[in-house]
Amino acid sequence: MPSWATQRIHRRHETFIRWTLFVCAALSVLTTAAIIIVLLSNAVYAPGAKVAFFERVSLREFLTSTHWKPRDGEGGQFGIWPLLSGTFLVAFVASLVSVPAGLGAAIYMSEYAHPREREWLKPVLEILAGIPSVVFGFFALKFITPWVLKPLFHLVGMDVSVFNSLSAGIVVGIMVTPLIASLSEDVIRSVPGSLREAAFALGSTRFDVSARVVVPAALSGILASFLLAFSRAVGETMAVAIAAGGSPLLTVNPLRGSQTMTGFMVHASTGDSAADSISRMSMYAVGITLFVITLGINLLSGWILRRFREVYQ
Amino acid sequence: MSASPASGYVRSSVSFSSGGDALIRRRLLMSLIFQWVCRLLTYASLAVLAVLLTSIVWNSLGRLSPSFLTNHYSVNPVRCGILAGIWGTFWLVLLTACFSIPVGVGSAVYLEELARDSFLVRVIKVNLSNLAGVPSIVYGILGLTAFRPLMLFLQALFDGRHAVNVMGLFRVRLLKLEIFDGNILIGAMTMSLVIMPTVIIASQEALRAVPSSIRMASLALGATRWQTIWRQVIPAALPGIATGVILSVSRAMGEAAPLMMIGVLTVASMCPGGIESPLQLITDPTRMLSVPFDQFTAMPVEIYDWSKQPDPEDRFTAVAASGIVVLLVVLLMINATAMIIRAKAARGLKW
Numbered sequence: 307m308p309s310w311a312t313q314r315i316h317r318r319h320e321t322f323i324r325w326t327l328f329v330c331a332a333l334s335v336l337t338t339a340a341i342i343i344v345l346l347s348n349a350v351y352a353p354g355a356k357v358a359f360f361e362r363v364s365l366r367e368f369l370t371s372t373h374w375k376p377r378d379g380e381g382g383q384f385g386i387w388p389l390l391s392g393t394f395l396v397a398f399v400a401s402l403v404s405v406p407a408g409l410g411a412a413i414y415m416s417e418y419a420h421p422r423e424r425e426w427l428k429p430v431l432e433i434l435a436g437i438p439s440v441v442f443g444f445f446a447l448k449f450i451t452p453w454v455l456k457p458l459f460h461l462v463g464m465d466v467s468v469f470n471s472l473s474a475g476i477v478v479g480i481m482v483t484p485l486i487a488s489l490s491e492d493v494i495r496s497v498p499g500s501l502r503e504a505a506f507a508l509g510s511t512r513f514d515v516s517a518r519v520v521v522p523a524a525l526s527g528i529l530a531s532f533l534l535a536f537s538r539a540v541g542e543t544m545a546v547a548i549a550a551g552g553s554p555l556l557t558v559n560p561l562r563g564s565q566t567m568t569g570f571m572v573h574a575s576t577g578d579s580a581a582d583s584i585s586r587m588s589m590y591a592v593g594i595t596l597f598v599i600t601l602g603i604n605l606l607s608g609w610i611l612r613r614f615r616e617v618y619q
Numbered sequence: 620m621s622a623s624p625a626s627g628y629v630r631s632s633v634s635f636s637s638g639g640d641a642l643i644r645r646r647l648l649m650s651l652i653f654q655w656v657c658r659l660l661t662y663a664s665l666a667v668l669a670v671l672l673t674s675i676v677w678n679s680l681g682r683l684s685p686s687f688l689t690n691h692y693s694v695n696p697v698r699c700g701i702l703a704g705i706w707g708t709f710w711l712v713l714l715t716a717c718f719s720i721p722v723g724v725g726s727a728v729y730l731e732e733l734a735r736d737s738f739l740v741r742v743i744k745v746n747l748s749n750l751a752g753v754p755s756i757v758y759g760i761l762g763l764t765a766f767r768p769l770m771l772f773l774q775a776l777f778d779g780r781h782a783v784n785v786m787g788l789f790r791v792r793l794l795k796l797e798i799f800d801g802n803i804l805i806g807a808m809t810m811s812l813v814i815m816p817t818v819i820i821a822s823q824e825a826l827r828a829v830p831s832s833i834r835m836a837s838l839a840l841g842a843t844r845w846q847t848i849w850r851q852v853i854p855a856a857l858p859g860i861a862t863g864v865i866l867s868v869s870r871a872m873g874e875a876a877p878l879m880m881i882g883v884l885t886v887a888s889m890c891p892g893g894i895e896s897p898l899q900l901i902t903d904p905t906r907m908l909s910v911p912f913d914q915f916t917a918m919p920v921e922i923y924d925w926s927k928q929p930d931p932e933d934r935f936t937a938v939a940a941s942g943i944v945v946l947l948v949v950l951l952m953i954n955a956t957a958m959i960i961r962a963k964a965a966r967g968l969k970w
Binding site for chain 2: 316319320323324326327328330331332333334335337338340341344345348406407410411413414415417418419427429430431433434436437438439440441442443444445447448449453480483484487511512513514516517534537538540541542543544547548568571572575576589590593596597600601604605608
């Protein structure tokens with residue numbers, strides 16, 4: 307039996323460790339707080355001598371103007387719409403690629419593939435997910451645009467720019483496909499086997515079982531994975547910064563160049579304007595927009611997952 | 620009830636030719652088409668991966684050579700190399716691992732083993748899942764804005780003019796350190812924040828896989844909570860933690876967006892601390908002292924810069940592709956290590 311004194315030392319020791327580890331865990335909350343404070347104090351209201359972005363440009367101009375010309379002095383125009391349209395155009399194309407590919411792969415791996423086939427398919431998809439974003443940017447700019455899109459659209463007599471949203475959207479779609487595939491596969495596999503067996507017993511084909519029983523049963527999780535992938539596409543940076551170019555145009559033509567919110571932020575950070583100039587501060591306004599949009603989509607995804615989850619015994 | 624709800628794999632007993640009825644025949648055909656569409660979509664992803672790798676290797680053929688690994692940046696694409704990027708990435712990932720592994724694993728241990736279900740703990744858990752979805756470039760803004768004042772403070776402290784009084788006995792003159800903007804320390808701190816949520820979540824999963832009977836047995840034998848965690852739970856979860864942590868840290872290696880934000884060099888003609896070969900780590904170890912405060916560039920940043928070179932003759936394409944090959948080979952080696960650890964652990968202990 308340890309003596310009274312050792313027990314007390316033990317207890318103190320344990321309390322100390324407990325608090326140290328608690329501080330580690332609390333750091334993540336601190337990070338979130340720091341992000342929000344940094345964004346707000348530079349975009350909305352700056353204490354001290356600094357002047358925040360929205361103290362110089364009205365929120366009204368930011369949300370209604372259709373031109374994004376982040377210049378210091380005369381002629382600067384700060385309407386977020388061109389960046390928003392660029393971002394959502396890329397994310398939309400990415401969804402067109404990743405939703406069918408990801409869902410198809412998820413259904414195939416959980417419903418059709420032999421367990422041994424699945425065993426090697428999954429790691430290969432993980433490799434695809436682990437390839438850095440810059441690599442996909444290079445792939446879009448040096449392969450997809452010149453070797454796939456240009457010849458393809460040349461056939462129908464259309465011209466493709468060197469920098470275009472379509473190639474950026476395609477590679478971002480490829481990047482998020484493994485995310486959809488693995489998340490959707492998890493929820494599809496958690497649909498109990500008894501449901502499938504019941505459907506087979508009623509004379510369903512495997513298509514009926516997959517498309518009318520399993521997928522509807524897992525629908526909330528599948529939708530949640532689509533939304534997560536969409537938010538990832540919105541926040542995707544380097545691939546888009548390379549492939550989509552740097553011209554903030556309000557356009558829905560995917561064959562032209564565009565600039566996304568993330569692309570602008572990279573561009574602004576590499577520029578050599580002064581730290582408190584308005585063109586530099588506009589980065590924070592774009593940053594807060596990006597943060598709010600991605601957070602909103604993620605929260606929506608979590609809400610759908612909880613609200614519409616089917617619970618089986 | 621059902622034997623294996625985890626797997627929907629069932630060999631269909633109905634064959635295509637058995638249906639006599641036209642309706643059944645049509646439904647079976649539909650099913651077959653669907654199966655092939657799904658299979659095609661799955662293998663299309665693999666085909667894309669193959670095309671991606673082939674096109675990169677093909678493009679790199681003009682430049683990839685040993686001299687690419689040992690040369691600095693040059694405006695001449697034939698001589699341009701990635702040495703500064705390799706060393707920059709090495710130091711960055713090393714420091715990032717030093718910051719993020721203790722804190723990340725510590726958080727996971729707290730959340731899984733020690734935390735009671737309080738309001739604060741629930742806030743931490745919800746926050747964690749949301750933090751994992753924040754785009755990395757937003758962390759870059761945080762690093763740019765929040766860590767720079769810290770560096771300015773250090774700059775003022777280590778300009779060679781200050782001294783500290785040690786307990787009133789003697790004075791220690793602070794050495795002169797050159798502290799640059801956008802240095803490795805800021806980069807590593809920012810990158811640690813980027814990968815922290817994934818490190819924590821991966822470690823949590825590994826800890827959760829340790830059966831509670833281990834904990835109960837240890838506690839029943841009179842071990843304290845911390846003794847149980849330190850001597851039983853963590854060793855048992857270590858392979859899982861190692862795999863997850865290695866994969867998360869390797870993400871830091873390919874991440875360029877936060878680095879672009881904090882303003883690392885895109886063109887660097889010297890390595891951090893002037894260390895250009897592993898031999899110098901032994902012959903001149905004092906140089907390592909200045910590494911964290913030195914400017915740097917990283918492999919993905921260089922690749923970005925080379926891909927964007929406005930070059931009508933497209934001469935930098937081969938350079939960029941060669942950089943990608945180097946980056947991918949390093950990543951592949953790291954991921955292979957993680958997979959080997961995972962496979963070994965799966966063969967070892969079984970509960």
